[in-house]
Amino acid sequence: MNAKLISGTSIGNEIREEIKERVLKLKEGGCVPGLAVILVGDNQASHTYVRNKEKSSVAAGMKSELVRLPVSVSEDELLEQINKLNLDQTIHGILVQLPLPNHIDENLVIQAIDPDKDVDGFHPINVGKMIIGQRSYLSCTPYGIIKLLERTNTPISGQHAVIVGRSNIVGKPMGQLLLQRDATVTYCHSKTKDLASFTKQADILIVAMGQTKFIGAEHVKEGAVVIDVGMNRDENGKLCGDVDFDEVKNIASAITPVPGGVGPMTITMLLKNTLHSAETAFKSGNCCE
Numbered sequence: 528m529n530a531k532l533i534s535g536t537s538i539g540n541e542i543r544e545e546i547k548e549r550v551l552k553l554k555e556g557g558c559v560p561g562l563a564v565i566l567v568g569d570n571q572a573s574h575t576y577v578r579n580k581e582k583s584s585v586a587a588g589m590k591s592e593l594v595r596l597p598v599s600v601s602e603d604e605l606l607e608q609i610n611k612l613n614l615d616q617t618i619h620g621i622l623v624q625l626p627l628p629n630h631i632d633e634n635l636v637i638q639a640i641d642p643d644k645d646v647d648g649f650h651p652i653n654v655g656k657m658i659i660g661q662r663s664y665l666s667c668t669p670y671g672i673i674k675l676l677e678r679t680n681t682p683i684s685g686q687h688a689v690i691v692g693r694s695n696i697v698g699k700p701m702g703q704l705l706l707q708r709d710a711t712v713t714y715c716h717s718k719t720k721d722l723a724s725f726t727k728q729a730d731i732l733i734v735a736m737g738q739t740k741f742i743g744a745e746h747v748k749e750g751a752v753v754i755d756v757g758m759n760r761d762e763n764g765k766l767c768g769d770v771d772f773d774e775v776k777n778i779a780s781a782i783t784p785v786p787g788g789v790g791p792m793t794i795t796m797l798l799k800n801t802l803h804s805a806e807t808a809f810k811s812g813n814c815c816e
């Protein structure tokens with residue numbers, strides 16, 4: 528293996544320690560950061576992620592509240608739950624775990640969350656602010672990737688970043704965050720023709736397609752930094768990314784593993800956003816226990 532391993536577990540743990548210290552300070556002032564997670568239905572992966580979010584927020588010293596709703600819950604009932612949490616001064620961050628069942632309009636649900644408590648950074652107000660470079664809550668996965676690049680001293684300015692995937696929660700915001708840091712950004716997606724001709728130009732290659740081994744050696748330039756956002760199961764049920772790690776590790780200069788790469792950073796940045804919300808509430812006298 529030539530590539531340096533970029534460990535989201537260890538960089539995430541470093542940041543979580545910093546968060547813990549700031550939570551302690553807030554608590555000394557009488558403010559306990561509170562994160563509410565709404566989980567609808569029985570999706571197994573969602574259960575795992577939500578459990579990790581609960582465990583991580585408690586480990587950081589925060590209050591965690593889980594609202595579990597059956598798959599049959601109506602859109603109105605879900606919106607009512609969100610409204611309650613919007614009004615609850617002990618809750619600083621609210622997220623609805625995605626995906627939602629088909630009968631529920633995801634956009635409507637995201638827009639019901641108070642933008643000041645939208646620690647997922649999915650609300651159109653936060654997305655809009657992010658695009659024009661105003662301070663806002665940033666979507667946790669792309670925010671986490673920026674931190675991985677920063678903390679490994681990966682140059683961004685002037686680099687060619689190629690993003691494979693155009694989802695609202697990863698691909699699109701990822702490109703904007705890199706653009707703000709003066710990267711030249713190319714988006715590729717499922718309809719891109721001759722994908723390798725684009726990905727081969729990447730100094731930074733970010734892959735978020737949701738397909739096992741979508742990117743192989745033939746797609747990667749010697750020395751590129753490769754960030755794998757994929758979270759798939761292979762034919763043996765083993766967790767793997769979108770990048771063929773065994774091939775690409777010999778070409779890239781640095782690469783994230785799956786598991787232990789981008790995933791832990793997503794949860795770390797959720798904690799960071801929740802802390803920021805609680806600190807803002809505390810400063811304006813709106814944090815109660």
Ligand SMILES: Nc1nc2c(c(=O)[nH]1)N[C@@H](CN(C=O)c1ccc(C(=O)N[C@@H](CCC(=O)O)C(=O)O)cc1)CN2
Pocket residue numbers: 575576579622623624625626647667668758766785786787788789790791792793794
């Ligand atoms: N409301 C949201 N829903 C979803 C988001 C999100 O950011 N907000 N992102 C994904 C899922 N996700 C967080 O919710 C997430 C996925 C994976 C991980 C993670 O730490 N993965 C581990 C492996 C975990 C395992 O063993 O299964 C790793 O990569 O090391 C964290 C968060 C979709 N929904």
